[in-house]
Amino acid sequence: MKKIFVVLPAIAVVFFLITGFQAENPKPLVVANPEANLTYPEDIQKIIDKSCFGCHNVDAQNDKSKKKLMWDMLPELSKAKIVATLGDIADAIGENEMPPEKFLEKYPDKALTEDEAKKLKEWAESTAEEMMK
Numbered sequence: 001m002k003k004i005f006v007v008l009p010a011i012a013v014v015f016f017l018i019t020g021f022q023a024e025n026p027k028p029l030v031v032a033n034p035e036a037n038l039t040y041p042e043d044i045q046k047i048i049d050k051s052c053f054g055c056h057n058v059d060a061q062n063d064k065s066k067k068k069l070m071w072d073m074l075p076e077l078s079k080a081k082i083v084a085t086l087g088d089i090a091d092a093i094g095e096n097e098m099p100p101e102k103f104l105e106k107y108p109d110k111a112l113t114e115d116e117a118k119k120l121k122e123w124a125e126s127t128a129e130e131m132m133k
Helices: 002-024 044-052 064-070 079-094 100-108 114-132
Strands: none
Touching: 044 114, 079 114
16 A cells, blocks of 8 residues: 555656646647648748748737748648648739738838849749649
């Protein structure tokens, strides 16, 4: 009987240690969809980091932006959804909708240059085309 009183607290300590460590890292692990094989070239990643990722990621505060697009979750989507999303990205960039003007009033350093907009749009279009083959 005494063994139970020794073992139970030890099990409880181990349990709390394990769950405590998990609570410190609440971010879900991103596991890419191997079928989609979506990667971000370094120059594209820099553009995304500068002008897009702040609003379009799992940890972003703006729910509307997160519903539209989450760059960190994009590789997990099905191939068809990735292609559709890349098309939406290319359209939004082409129509100068992103980043939005209201946002740029507060953060003008996040604006896309013409070259960055062109690169990001071309990458989205060419990646979508390649994925449809």
